[in-house]
Amino acid sequence: MNLSNLSLEFLVLQLLNGLSLSMLLFLLAAGLSLIFxxxxxxxxxxxxxxLLGAYFGFSLLNWxxxxxxxxxxxxxxxxxxGLVTEWGLLRWxxxxxxLNQVILTFGLAYVLAxxxxxxxxxxxxxxxxxxxxxxxxxxxxxQFPTYRLFVIGFSLLLALFLWLLLEKTRLGxxxxxxxxxxxxxxxxxxxxxxxxxxxxxxGVALAGLAGVIAGxxxxxxxxxxxxxxxxxxxxxxxxxxxxxxxxxxxAIVLGLADTFGKVFFPELAxxxxxxxxxxxLLVRPTGLFSRSPV
Amino acid sequence: xxxxxxxxIGRRKFLRVSAMVAAGGVLLAACxxxxxxxxxxxxxxxxxxxxxxxxxxxxxxxxxxxxxxxxLDIVDGMNLYFESIGGVVAGRKIELLKExxxxxxQAALRKTKKLxxxxxxxxxxxxxxxxxALGIRDTVDQAKTILVIxxxxxxxxxxxxxxKYIFRTSFSNGQVPYPLGEWAYKNVGKKIFMxxxxxxAGRESVEGFKATFVKAGGTVVGEVYPxxxxxxxxxxxxxxxxxxxxxxxxxxxSGTEAVNFxxxxxxxxxxxxxxxxxxxxxxxxxxxxxxxxxxxxIKSTLHYADSLDTPENKKFVADFTSKxxxxxTTFALQGFxxxxxxxxxxxxxNGDTTNKENLVKALEGVKFIxxxxxxxxxxxxxxxxxxxxxxxxxxxxxxxxxxKVISTFEKIQDINTLLKN
Numbered sequence: 001m002n003l004s005n006l007s008l009e010f011l012v013l014q015l016l017n018g019l020s021l022s023m024l025l026f027l028l029a030a031g032l033s034l035i036f037x038x039x040x041x042x043x044x045x046x047x048x049x050x051l052l053g054a055y056f057g058f059s060l061l062n063w064x065x066x067x068x069x070x071x072x073x074x075x076x077x078x079x080x081x082g083l084v085t086e087w088g089l090l091r092w093x094x095x096x097x098x099l100n101q102v103i104l105t106f107g108l109a110y111v112l113a114x115x116x117x118x119x120x121x122x123x124x125x126x127x128x129x130x131x132x133x134x135x136x137x138x139x140x141x142x143q144f145p146t147y148r149l150f151v152i153g154f155s156l157l158l159a160l161f162l163w164l165l166l167e168k169t170r171l172g173x174x175x176x177x178x179x180x181x182x183x184x185x186x187x188x189x190x191x192x193x194x195x196x197x198x199x200x201x202x203g204v205a206l207a208g209l210a211g212v213i214a215g216x217x218x219x220x221x222x223x224x225x226x227x228x229x230x231x232x233x234x235x236x237x238x239x240x241x242x243x244x245x246x247x248x249x250x251a252i253v254l255g256l257a258d259t260f261g262k263v264f265f266p267e268l269a270x271x272x273x274x275x276x277x278x279x280x281l282l283v284r285p286t287g288l289f290s291r292s293p294v
Numbered sequence: 295x296x297x298x299x300x301x302x303i304g305r306r307k308f309l310r311v312s313a314m315v316a317a318g319g320v321l322l323a324a325c326x327x328x329x330x331x332x333x334x335x336x337x338x339x340x341x342x343x344x345x346x347x348x349x350x351x352x353x354x355x356x357x358x359x360x361x362x363x364x365x366l367d368i369v370d371g372m373n374l375y376f377e378s379i380g381g382v383v384a385g386r387k388i389e390l391l392k393e394x395x396x397x398x399x400q401a402a403l404r405k406t407k408k409l410x411x412x413x414x415x416x417x418x419x420x421x422x423x424x425x426x427a428l429g430i431r432d433t434v435d436q437a438k439t440i441l442v443i444x445x446x447x448x449x450x451x452x453x454x455x456x457x458k459y460i461f462r463t464s465f466s467n468g469q470v471p472y473p474l475g476e477w478a479y480k481n482v483g484k485k486i487f488m489x490x491x492x493x494x495a496g497r498e499s500v501e502g503f504k505a506t507f508v509k510a511g512g513t514v515v516g517e518v519y520p521x522x523x524x525x526x527x528x529x530x531x532x533x534x535x536x537x538x539x540x541x542x543x544x545x546x547x548s549g550t551e552a553v554n555f556x557x558x559x560x561x562x563x564x565x566x567x568x569x570x571x572x573x574x575x576x577x578x579x580x581x582x583x584x585x586x587x588x589x590x591x592i593k594s595t596l597h598y599a600d601s602l603d604t605p606e607n608k609k610f611v612a613d614f615t616s617k618x619x620x621x622x623t624t625f626a627l628q629g630f631x632x633x634x635x636x637x638x639x640x641x642x643x644n645g646d647t648t649n650k651e652n653l654v655k656a657l658e659g660v661k662f663i664x665x666x667x668x669x670x671x672x673x674x675x676x677x678x679x680x681x682x683x684x685x686x687x688x689x690x691x692x693x694x695x696x697x698k699v700i701s702t703f704e705k706i707q708d709i710n711t712l713l714k715n
Contacts, residue, residue, distance in 0.1 A: 017529035269525070
């Protein structure tokens with residue numbers, strides 16, 4: 001990158017690029033983080049649910065011819081698969097140690113990967129950007145896709161909604177009670193088992209939502225599930241596991257680090273995000289925004 | 295102790311969990327890859343009717359991982375040709391011994407040694423990955439086993455690390471876009487921005503394009519090499535391209551990366567102002583359906599186009615489609631041609647694979663008309679001399695995007711020969 005080319009417009013545009021990536025990462029990591037926060041489960045199949053959301057969106061779009069219907073239904077479908085997973089597999093392992101859950105969800109990731117390859121094949125797929133966000137706008141004399149602006153706006157609203165839900169509602173209070181002290185919550189008559197099912201389904205539905213929302217600008221196919229999982233894990237490591245704000249700020253840091261890493265050191269772009277992660281781990285091992293030391 | 299009690303689970307729960315796992319297992323088995331690299335049993339030397347021993351052909355291709363489809367395509371192409379000649383050459387029955395290349399030079403080297411030392415194959419063919427090709431080069435060379443490469447395009451295979459026992463019937467990375475550079479300068483723009491993934495094939499492709507573009511008088515206003523296999527968001531680079539204000543962009547991408555790059559290129563509104571020219575892999579059967587309208591108008595060069603209007607190609611496409619119920623890819627064609635190349639060479643020496651020097655001579659002289667046009671081996675480096683086609687993505691009769699050939703560059707040599715001139 002030739003530094004003499006740097007200009008305000010250029011930086012602003014790159015900032016928008018970074019944010020559009022950050023917001024996607026946020027949707028992805030929020031679910032992972034919530035599931036860990038409440039259930040103490042590291043869901044290594046999270047990337048698989050992301051990819052499943054994208055594929056569901058793809059098929060629903062083909063059937064209904066409506067992006068917005070697919071956009072609405074795909075996360076619900078993924079949530080349903082999550083519900084079955086929690087009810088049929090995961091809940092039998094809560095009494096055991098982490099390793100069992102890790103192996104189960106990792107195995108599940110492989111099973112889902114094969115099932116998806118079987119159903120949707122090996123070629124990369126993508127979704128068309130929907131009306132009215134399928135064009136681009138001029139920002140400071142440069143072009144920027146409207147769909148990315150939509151992703152940024154939508155995700156910010158969703159973040160606000162999630163924050164209100166967790167902090168200001170009774171449901172949120174139940175969830176937070178479950179996170180801080182399960183025994184006590186149970187003692188108070190809260191149905192922790194039901195809350196777990198709900199949170200797991202909701203968490204993977206968020207992953208599915210990320211998959212379908214990313215479809216118009218990030219293609220998907222075999223392998224994308226594991227790449228995505230790694231990004232989500234890095235976000236929660238940076239931000240701190242188990243909190244929504246951790247996932248949010250972790251995603252902002254990673255999205256911007258990745259984008260500006262690509263701008264200034266394209267060949268080292270991959271290294272930049274790991275360097276940021278290593279740096280955070282050294283300075284704040286529990287993550288930048290963790291609620292309490294894990 | 296505590297641990298043991300924890301792990302104790304009730305019988306009902308155990309049954310339920312086992313049932314889930316079993317169901318998962320069945321599902322896994324049902325959808326596992328339909329093709330596993332099973333081997334024809336290496337039962338010494340089998341004899342056929344005429345008394346001649348069968349011809350053992352070691353086939354080393356990826357049957358797992360990201361390049362699985364390429365491996366399958368190449369095998370299908372090879373089988374199509376072998377079946378067309380009744381599976382026999384110079385009285386010898388052709389027997390394929392397949393091994394998984396695994397996209398891993400270490401593993402592939404082990405398989406190569408097995409094929410050469412214990413299976414005692416007469417010839418080797420295959421290899422999708424250039425790293426694998428270069429990794430097994432010394433072993434193949436020392437064993438004097440003839441290897442016919444059906445994909446790997448690295449420059450060094452037919453250059454710095456040339457072996458007289460290794461032939462390449464596919465393409466070289468720089469050969470594919472070599473004629474495009476000059477054409478783009480004359481027809482598209484004088485100022486270019488170039489981008490490719492940061493690995494050998496990407497760099498060599500850019501090198502091939504640049505050679506003729508710069509020679510013709512063009513200027514390179516920028517280039518960027520995102521990490522290979524790790525980049526899905528090209529936005530930072532697209533903003534950079536807008537900043538550099540080129541008159542055209544040259545890109546080398548394939549598979550998922552091609553889909554992401556081209557779609558995002560269109561979404562940023564670049565396509566209408568800055569035409570995209572590319573190595574043909576960017577708009578092939580695997581990416582065109584996902585790209586849809588975003589691919590229209592992209593000019594690319596490749597050593598093949600499935601729409602080529604020649605009798606040889608029409609027959610190939612028809613035969614392949616009727617046998618496998620899908621249209622042939624460039625890789626399937628490369629498999630088909632590798633098989634034919636081996637057969638044509640063996641015919642000259644009357645099936646004798648013991649005299650390696652004679653067989654090398656025979657293979658150096660092989661020439662034939664392939665579905666992709668006339669082919670011949672460049673005897674100086676064992677690369678391939680072939681036509682390169684300039685294609686334009688247009689809406690086909692069914693409304694789906696397809697590559698229409700708009701120009702042919704004849705007899706383009708291996709990149710090592712081209713760069714020497």
